[in-house]
Ligand code: ADP
């Protein structure tokens with residue numbers, strides 16, 4: 136089913152705020168045509184971060200598995216071969232990272248919001264995210280260095296990776312009253328079937 140009002144959650148992580156990139160990051164999502172329907176600055180606690188990352192019950196397993204694969208391709212010995220345990224280690228690093236300073240929480244709405252936002256955001260590891268994406272353009276971290284320093288990869292942003300995840304993540308950070316339904320005049324050119332009424 137086509138949903139022209141799909142929603143996605145974006146968090147600007149503490150490094151994005153500290154780097155003075157709030158405006159730049161919002162600009163990149165906003166200019167896509169997606170509509171900002173919620174926005175706030177938060178000091179998160181560890182419980183919120185745990186709930187946020189375990190919205191997907193498979194997240195620890197999947198993240199650990201990806202971590203194991205990146206170790207193997209680089210020929211490095213992982214601290215453990217258990218994907219679930221590695222995922223747990225990433226989660227505890229994330230709690231430290233995500234509670235280290237204020238974050239910005241935002242909800243964007245529009246057609247293909249989840250996929251468009253992931254595309255603008257770029258791949259998880261800044262070292263390999265494409266030029267032109269936010270993570271690829273504004274930062275330089277890698278799994279290798281983050282691992283060496285025993286910390287989470289600093290990649291400026293969280294962005295929901297599925298509509299299912301987005302709905303659950305949004306509920307962690309926003310009440311329904313904090314999300315505003317409104318119309319943008321420019322939406323007609325993005326969504327209307329007929330482009331009548333432009334030429335006078
Ligand atoms: P994404 O944020 O791109 O959806 P994940 O959901 O896999 O990526 O991971 C969540 C966050 O955890 C990442 O954005 C990153 O900050 C951190 N992270 C993921 N994998 C690792 C890792 N192997 N080592 C350190 N930090 C990691």
Ligand code: MG
Nearest residue numbers: 293294295296
């Ligand atoms: Mg994710």
